[in-house]
Amino acid sequence: MSARKAPAGAAKTQSYRAAYQQLNSIAAELEAGETDLDKVLPLLTQAQAAYEICRERIDALRAALDETAPLGTELEQDAADSTEAVKDDSDDDDDLYF
Template identity: 55%
Template sequence: MRPMNGSYREAYATLSRIAAELETGEADLDRVLPLLEEARGAYAVCRERIEAVRAVLAGEWALGEDSDLPGADDPDEDEEL
């Protein structure tokens, strides 16, 4: 098993491959533990990337950098009576 330190796309592909192998029900019992360990590493990479994006977005919204979004200044701006 190689350590997971790649991109989100690679980690997601790894998770998909492992899920497909486990879903068949044909994975040898001796292979299940290494697969789960590999999946844990891939999951950690995906989660880290997602949390990084969330943090950036939360920071931008907190700073008001989303002002180009409709209704950003006035929540009722897009509502028509």
């Protein structure tokens, strides 16, 4: 991975996926331990910018989800319904003959 500077405004247009892949790439390069010391600071700057993009996208998604419905409400109800269905079906197992 080269230590290139992103064009101005790139942080606003870069997708979550691209930023996440950039973070993974930078992490792998730094973990390998073969990175030239002169490239470490630019890589860390790029990683910080990519992290900010990911964090902003996640925060925006959380805010949007919080506006539409309380988190987990629908899932908790579905889980309760399926648990009741399993309890009702358990009595049918007593009729099996071997």
